[in-house]
Amino acid sequence: MKPNGRLLRRSGLFPLAGPEALRPGARGKALPWRALLSAAPQDARLDAARREHLLHRAGQQIETLVSLHDRAATALPSPAPPLGAASAAATGKETPP
Template sequence: MRRPRRAGTRPRFLAIYLNDHLAGATGGVNLAKRSASSHHDAKLQELAEEIAEDRRTLLHIMHTLGVRPTRYKPFAAWLAERAGSMKTNGRLVRRSPLSGLIELEALQMGIHGKIACWRTLLALSDRVSELNPSLLRELLGRAHAQLHVVEQMHSDLAHKLSSR
């Protein structure tokens, strides 16, 4: 039996979609922070702070839309990110030179996902009055800038590794 929709609630699929992106953002924040601390890199530290801010903004958007964050999806993403940090990398004690490259590639994938989310919400903003199109365009621009930074760092590191 279907429950009637209450006024102010959003469709179930939008809630699932946003919670999936919240889970990804949770993993992305943890990965960015870990990567920044292991590289001692100011650019990565700034990027990690921006990614954390983007996650907080996503939570605010969800709240505005009346979408409750699930607890299990972000926890599962956190757990997966932690497990990923313990992967075998050809070294038992120290970080492998490949670890940084893999982390940057994972950050690229996460930022691509974030770009897709902001684009989807922007497309919905003409029908969902609670969505702020100018904020979404700003978030989209920031995500593209983040992607450019990570791609450049990835390219620099790949060249450095290939010259060893």
């Protein structure tokens, strides 16, 4: 059994949690490219244009993950009311906390 209590299906929050989990990795991937880019002027072996391209790609990946996260967040269904709230609304009586 998976932690979400489901055996075969994904959790309803997976579309939101997936991009959240991947974003730190994408940011971490950009760090070495940034460091190598700053070292490129002192080392002829480092092609600055290639490092700029790789840093740009990492930035695009981060933007894509942010976009996917935002889209998933707006698509989440509204939370269901508490169990007692539905019956209280139907009967007009409040339930004790």
